[in-house]
Amino acid sequence: MESIHKAIQSGAGVYYSRSHKGLWVKGATSGDTQELIDIRWDCDADALQFTVKQKGTGFCHLQTATCFGPYSGLSRLERTLQDRKASAPAKSYTARLFREPKLLQAKIMEEASELCEASSKEDIAAEAADLLYFALAKCIAADVDLAAIERNLDLKSMKTTRRKGDAKPQWAQKIGLEELPSGKATPNGLPSKETVKEAASIPKDKEDPAGLDNGRIQMRRYKTSETEPSALATLLQRPSQRSTDQIMNIVNPIIKDIQSNGDTALLKYTHKFEKATSLTSPVLNSPFPEHLMRIPPETISAIDTSFENIRRFHAAQQEPKPLQVETMPGVSCSRFSRPIERVGLYVPGGTAVLPSTALMLGVPAMVAGCKQIVLASPPRPDGTITPEIVYIAHKVGATGIVLAGGAQAIAALAYGTESVPKVDKILGPGNQFVTAAKMIVANDTSAGVGIDMPAGPSEVLVVADKSAEPAFVASDLLSQAEHGSDSQVVLITVGLGEAQVQAIEAEVHAQASALPRVDIVRGAIAHSVTLEVGSIEEAMRLSNQYAPEHLILQVERAERVVAMVENAGSVFVGAWTPESVGDYSAGVNHSLPTYGYAKQYSGVNLSSFTKHITSSTLTPDGLKTISGAVMQLAKVEELEAHRRAVSIRLEHMEKKS
Numbered sequence: 001m002e003s004i005h006k007a008i009q010s011g012a013g014v015y016y017s018r019s020h021k022g023l024w025v026k027g028a029t030s031g032d033t034q035e036l037i038d039i040r041w042d043c044d045a046d047a048l049q050f051t052v053k054q055k056g057t058g059f060c061h062l063q064t065a066t067c068f069g070p071y072s073g074l075s076r077l078e079r080t081l082q083d084r085k086a087s088a089p090a091k092s093y094t095a096r097l098f099r100e101p102k103l104l105q106a107k108i109m110e111e112a113s114e115l116c117e118a119s120s121k122e123d124i125a126a127e128a129a130d131l132l133y134f135a136l137a138k139c140i141a142a143d144v145d146l147a148a149i150e151r152n153l154d155l156k157s158m159k160t161t162r163r164k165g166d167a168k169p170q171w172a173q174k175i176g177l178e179e180l181p182s183g184k185a186t187p188n189g190l191p192s193k194e195t196v197k198e199a200a201s202i203p204k205d206k207e208d209p210a211g212l213d214n215g216r217i218q219m220r221r222y223k224t225s226e227t228e229p230s231a232l233a234t235l236l237q238r239p240s241q242r243s244t245d246q247i248m249n250i251v252n253p254i255i256k257d258i259q260s261n262g263d264t265a266l267l268k269y270t271h272k273f274e275k276a277t278s279l280t281s282p283v284l285n286s287p288f289p290e291h292l293m294r295i296p297p298e299t300i301s302a303i304d305t306s307f308e309n310i311r312r313f314h315a316a317q318q319e320p321k322p323l324q325v326e327t328m329p330g331v332s333c334s335r336f337s338r339p340i341e342r343v344g345l346y347v348p349g350g351t352a353v354l355p356s357t358a359l360m361l362g363v364p365a366m367v368a369g370c371k372q373i374v375l376a377s378p379p380r381p382d383g384t385i386t387p388e389i390v391y392i393a394h395k396v397g398a399t400g401i402v403l404a405g406g407a408q409a410i411a412a413l414a415y416g417t418e419s420v421p422k423v424d425k426i427l428g429p430g431n432q433f434v435t436a437a438k439m440i441v442a443n444d445t446s447a448g449v450g451i452d453m454p455a456g457p458s459e460v461l462v463v464a465d466k467s468a469e470p471a472f473v474a475s476d477l478l479s480q481a482e483h484g485s486d487s488q489v490v491l492i493t494v495g496l497g498e499a500q501v502q503a504i505e506a507e508v509h510a511q512a513s514a515l516p517r518v519d520i521v522r523g524a525i526a527h528s529v530t531l532e533v534g535s536i537e538e539a540m541r542l543s544n545q546y547a548p549e550h551l552i553l554q555v556e557r558a559e560r561v562v563a564m565v566e567n568a569g570s571v572f573v574g575a576w577t578p579e580s581v582g583d584y585s586a587g588v589n590h591s592l593p594t595y596g597y598a599k600q601y602s603g604v605n606l607s608s609f610t611k612h613i614t615s616s617t618l619t620p621d622g623l624k625t626i627s628g629a630v631m632q633l634a635k636v637e638e639l640e641a642h643r644r645a646v647s648i649r650l651e652h653m654e655k656k657s
């Protein structure tokens, strides 16, 4: 008992040694210590298993990893790969794999395909071994060890709901399980839309459009007290974060094509992705014809109400006057703001057309005084743009609408084409292609373009306690799940009993099944989770760690909990504040950071459309007072011209006096 106690207390491998007749702290003399990971009973509780991380050369006194000889199999491979990563001989092939991720990627695909073709037992074993070698090399390169893989396997085995397990279309088509749908061929070698549907939903059945027979629409559920923190982190990973390389490989060539071929390339992608094959010009310039913005009066009224609330809230963010501070006598510093001259506003239009996003971007751009406002949005198959978007473009004084979506629209705004004007900043949310393209152009110094933030697939985190109404909770979760199958929604229940959690789950299933976009919802719910926690403090700690785009507080005295929010795009407080009021009309902006970027980015606001300029004004006395500090620091940096810019003036002053 004493050794177990000591082991737990010190977090190290401590045993009872019969030969020494006492406690034996492994490695106390050799330095080859053990970090204790886990202790478990065997099946009849008469033996204990210690799981440890061995440090140094080995466990055995013979300097081998185990008392049964060196590691073998996967553990040995893992150790070898880790050693090669730390320091490899000059000509090591493994080291080359670590240096050349594309080669590694190609080898994984090659070996996976050879394994598929192998038929004899020997060949299958040999090809599986090759594949495991390259797969583990990929893991070790990313510091993922076998223990992490095993934890993930264990986690998957605990899953209550499962995807149907069909292969993704591009793989099914590759080996003839499914035919390539007509019109989905890949002209110019470009992948079709389906190739990157990472978080695909369970296919909707024609006989079962609500998806009722496809299984219950339910988020996986975990009690945090019984789940390892690393497993929680995996559960809370956004689905679209898992395929960054794949997305980049699709987006980069599109951007290059727009840079080289301008309007021709832009139209080509619009014909391909939007099926707007009759479109011959990629821009609709103002003044916009009246017949292109004809909408029902009730929609005009809804837009006008929302427009005014958004205008008011953003106008209130204006700085009343420049900031002015005298840091030392005669040394005045000031800061003033100016509008960004040319802004490009992306309005998504893939799975749903979002005129509300045109409001969220266009109104603050107008309030800030941006000189040129250009919208971009995917056109409809007939080449026209939704009239609500044209009406809003007109209201905010936009000079034109680029009739294109995705990465191609972002590239056109960033670099300009024959008919698309180049802009200084691109703002607006979008899917993974849009977000990746924004990040690429923002990183290209030759583009000279800024972006607002990475605002990708919508997400929401709802914190609900006993006071929450299950129907309200479910409706808020579903309002974001219906955006796209790559959206993620998280529910944190605080101190709820089994029956109360089940009541929310029943609402989720019932409400989701009745939605027109149930197939999209099903896809989003498949990688969404419910976490059961014991206290509001724990709920808020998890929420701050996740940094959701939207945070909904359906808890008693919700206003009090706002003080505990550290990271979130926008917070919705109390039972009577559905997230959709913020999406449309309350006045707050709905263009918000996703993927956890709420830790470092704000959502769109008035300052997203302005930049700050500072100015300094010194009197002769001010320069005399500060001169010592400036000249000394210039001396330290050995920048003599800097020092002289001050000393010359001082000499000049002396001569004059």
Ligand SMILES: NC(=O)c1ccc[n+]([C@@H]2O[C@H](COP(=O)([O-])OP(=O)(O)OC[C@H]3O[C@@H](n4cnc5c(N)ncnc54)[C@H](O)[C@@H]3O)[C@@H](O)[C@H]2O)c1
Residues within 6 Å of the ligand: 191, 192, 193, 194, 195, 196, 250, 273, 274, 347, 348, 349, 350, 351, 352, 354, 357, 378, 404, 405, 406, 407, 408, 429, 430, 431, 432, 433, 434, 455, 456, 457, 458, 459, 483, 484, 487, 549, 590, 591, 592, 593, 594
């Ligand atoms: N974070 C926020 O503030 C916020 C606000 C509103 C909407 N959103 C999100 O914006 C997203 C809108 O996505 P969407 O898809 O409906 O519209 P979208 O306009 O962002 O994307 C549509 C475009 O994607 C491109 N595309 C589609 N498949 C492609 C492929 N296989 N290869 C290359 N390009 C491809 C096409 O060019 C198409 O025009 C949703 O995820 C929604 O949740 C986020």
Ligand SMILES: N[C@H](CO)Cc1c[nH]c[nH+]1
Residues within 6 Å of the ligand: 354, 356, 357, 457, 458, 459, 480, 549, 583, 590, 591, 592
């Ligand atoms: N919820 C989205 C932000 O993630 C914005 C939106 C537009 N329309 C409906 N919702």
